[in-house]
Amino acid sequence: xxxxxxxxxxxxxxxxxxxxxxxxxxxxxxxxxxxxxxxxxxxxxxxxxxxxxxxxxxxxxxxxxxxxxxxxxxxxxxxxxxxxxxxxxxxxxxxxxxxxxxxxxxxxxxxxxxxxxxxxxxxxxxxxxxxxxxxxxxxxxxxxxxxxxxxxxxxxxxxxxxxxxxxxxxxxxxxxxxxxxxxxxxxxxxxxxxxxxxxxxxxxxxxxxxxxxxxxxxxxxxxxxxxxxxxxxxxxxxxxxxxxxxxxxxxxxxxxxxxxxxxxxxxxxxxxxxxxxxxxxxxxxxxxxxxxxxxxxxxxxxxxxxxxxxxxxxxxxxxxxxxxxxxxxxxxxxxxxxxxxxxxxxxxxxxxxxxxxxxxxxxxxxxxxxxxxxxxxxxxxxxxxxxxxxxxxxxxxxxx
Numbered sequence: 001x002x003x004x005x006x007x008x009x010x011x012x013x014x015x016x017x018x019x020x021x022x023x024x025x026x027x028x029x030x031x032x033x034x035x036x037x038x039x040x041x042x043x044x045x046x047x048x049x050x051x052x053x054x055x056x057x058x059x060x061x062x063x064x065x066x067x068x069x070x071x072x073x074x075x076x077x078x079x080x081x082x083x084x085x086x087x088x089x090x091x092x093x094x095x096x097x098x099x100x101x102x103x104x105x106x107x108x109x110x111x112x113x114x115x116x117x118x119x120x121x122x123x124x125x126x127x128x129x130x131x132x133x134x135x136x137x138x139x140x141x142x143x144x145x146x147x148x149x150x151x152x153x154x155x156x157x158x159x160x161x162x163x164x165x166x167x168x169x170x171x172x173x174x175x176x177x178x179x180x181x182x183x184x185x186x187x188x189x190x191x192x193x194x195x196x197x198x199x200x201x202x203x204x205x206x207x208x209x210x211x212x213x214x215x216x217x218x219x220x221x222x223x224x225x226x227x228x229x230x231x232x233x234x235x236x237x238x239x240x241x242x243x244x245x246x247x248x249x250x251x252x253x254x255x256x257x258x259x260x261x262x263x264x265x266x267x268x269x270x271x272x273x274x275x276x277x278x279x280x281x282x283x284x285x286x287x288x289x290x291x292x293x294x295x296x297x298x299x300x301x302x303x304x305x306x307x308x309x310x311x312x313x314x315x316x317x318x319x320x321x322x323x324x325x326x327x328x329x330x331x332x333x334x335x336x337x338x339x340x341x342x343x344x345x346x347x348x349x350x351x352x353x354x355x356x357x358x359x360x361x362x363x364x365x366x367x368x369x370x371x372x373x374x375x376x377x378x379x380x381x382x383x384x385x386x387x388x389x390x391x392x393x394x395x396x397x398x399x400x
Contacts (some may be wrong), residue, residue, distance in 0.1 A: 001034070001089065001090040001092050001394065002026060002034040002035075002036070002090050003090065003393070004091070004107065005021060005024070005038065005095065006038045006039070006092060006093070006100050006107065007021060007067075007069075007094075007100045008039070008096035008097065008099060008102055009066050009100075010040060010041065010042040010046070010054070010067065011025070011049070011052065012038060012047055012052075013066060014065055016120075017095065017096075017120045019289070020198040021037060023057075023201055024382070027383060028181060031277065031386065031390060035051055036052075036089070036104065037052050037057065038055065038102075039052070039081060040066075040068060040069040040195040041054035041058030041067060042054070042064075042065075043059040043064040043067060044142045053082055053259055054086050055065065055069040055078060055103070056081070056301035057069045061108055065238030068099060069100075070294045071106060073150045076106055079103070080107075080110070080220070088111070089111065089113060091396065091397060092113050092114070093116045093118065093152075093393075094115055094117040095118045095172065097119065097123060097162075097166065097312045100383040101117070102148045105149060105169050106148070106149070108169070109169070114171040114252070114395065114396045114400055115295075116170065116171065116174075117167060117173050118173075118174045118176070118196075118200070118325075119173060119174070119175050119180070119184060119189070120173070120308045120311055121311065122162060123314050124159035124160065125339065126309075132255075137384070138158060138159055139157065141162055142157055142161070144253065145165055147167070149165065151165070151196045152168045158261070159399075160187040162350060163184070163187075163189045164188060164190070166289065167189050167190040170190075170307065171396045172395075173190040173192070173193045173194065173197045174193065174194045174195070175193050175194075175196075175254075175311065175387075176195075176197055176311055177197070177312040177332070178195045178197065179332035179333070179335055179336065180228070180311040180332075181195045182192070194392060196385055197336075197379075197380070198312055198382075198385070199328075199380065199381050199383070200317060200322075200382060200386060201381075202319040202381045202383050204289060205322055205379045208293045208322050209295050209323070209374055211294060221365075222256065223249070223300045223301070224252050224253075224301075224303050225254070225303050226253075226296055226303065227240055227253065227254070227293070227303050227305065228296070228300070228302070228315055229315065230258075231257055231262045232259045233261070235304055235305060235309070236305040236306050236307065237259075237265055238261065238264065238268065239253075239350050239353070240303065241265060242354075243350050243354040244272075244277075245277060245281055246354035247279070247354040247355075247357040247361075248278050248356055249278060249279060249357060250279070251279050251280075251357075252282065253282065254282050254295060254296060254331050254386055255281065255282065255284060258285060258286045258287060269281045269283075284342070292318075293318060293322055295322075295371055297322040298319060298323075300327040300360075300369060301325055301360055301369070302315060302318075302324055302325075302327070303304065303327045303329075303352070303353075303357075304316050304326055304327065304328045307329055307330045307348050308329060308332070309330075309331075310330060311331075312336075313328075313330060313336070316341075319341075320342075320372055321377055321381060322374055322382050323368060323371075323372045323374040323377070324372065325370040326341065326342045326343075327342070327353075328342045328343070329345060330351060331344070331348075340372070341370065341377075342370075343356060343360060344356070
């Protein structure tokens with residue numbers, strides 16, 4: 001089949017959704033299908049792909065990483081003219097909630113095609129975190145949405161009615177986690193949301209496992225904890241570093257990534273070290289995906305710290321895939337995971353996280369820390385999740 005994936009940002013731009021789309025595309029093509037990814041054109045150098053259909057766009061960030069394409073007749077004509085007649089689209093997979101969603105639904109409606117919509121964004125939480133006047137922003141989004149699509153939702157105006165407006169046009173709605181799916185159902189976005197995880201790249205997992213970089217437990221060896229992600233407030237980076245200070249165990253902490261809080265984090269660590277911190281905190285910077293997974297494999301534990309923000313919490317899935325247990329702060333993410341792959345602090349406080357680090361360090365040294373056999377963690381891999389998505393596609397096509 002020919003699947004048209006439509007999203008808000010180019011697949012080569014930075015972001016977890018973009019990583020998952022690139023991976024989905026590769027595994028769908030490996031299964032014998034054609035995939036075209038429709039998104040705004042990027043305004044910086046990037047690898048590109050023959051399966052990308054780049055839309056006319058304007059950059060919306062200073063670094064020209066992200067772009068915007070206006071939905072409308074001009075964009076409609078642009079797409080229609082570039083989908084070859086010999087390879088008609090069978091199904092539209094919307095993986096965006098803003099202009100990408102509006103563009104995707106307009107295409108599906110024009111051509112009478114079924115739609116699967118994967119909702120990645122906790123819009124209400126995200127807008128409250130990054131927009132100065134969130135209610136005004138929601139009103140603006142709804143006004144824009146109703147100009148581009150005919151209004152159908154009967155929910156009171158909110159981020160949830162915005163998403164419901166989209167879901168009403170879909171043949172199936174999916175989410176990358178059970179807790180986000182339940183939230184969407186509770187808020188009236190859709191009566192049923194299928195849970196299909198974003199998977200971890202099978203090939204990269206195998207490459208990392210072949211390096212055999214996992215350490216052996218030892219009373220003498222310092223435990224290694226790893227934190228990775230965007231260094232911003234919603235990820236609770238500073239709360240994590242405060243927990244490291246409070247725990248003050250003889251351990252090494254490796255932090256991967258960058259962001260607005262990097263300078264503040266470095267200054268905090270310098271002050272803690274000057275005050276006699278026993279732990280070593282190393283800022284590893286941004287690294288390629290394979291190196292990030294290798295770093296996770298080499299660590300004794302991955303530490304997940306955000307609470308209430310993630311719609312999946314991909315890092316803990318990556319850790320399980322390569323055989324590394326996690327300390328999981330978010331109870332929603334913990335609820336997704338099978339027993340034996342994680343430990344959880346008593347609550348969401350910094351003190352509880354510090355206590356969890358102390359307990360984990362002791363268990364790592366004694367050899368009683370959980371062990372994961374990567375070969376048995378197949379459900380975390382992309383091949384497994386692509387198989388589940390293909391079955392959903394087939395169900396949607398057969399129901400038409």
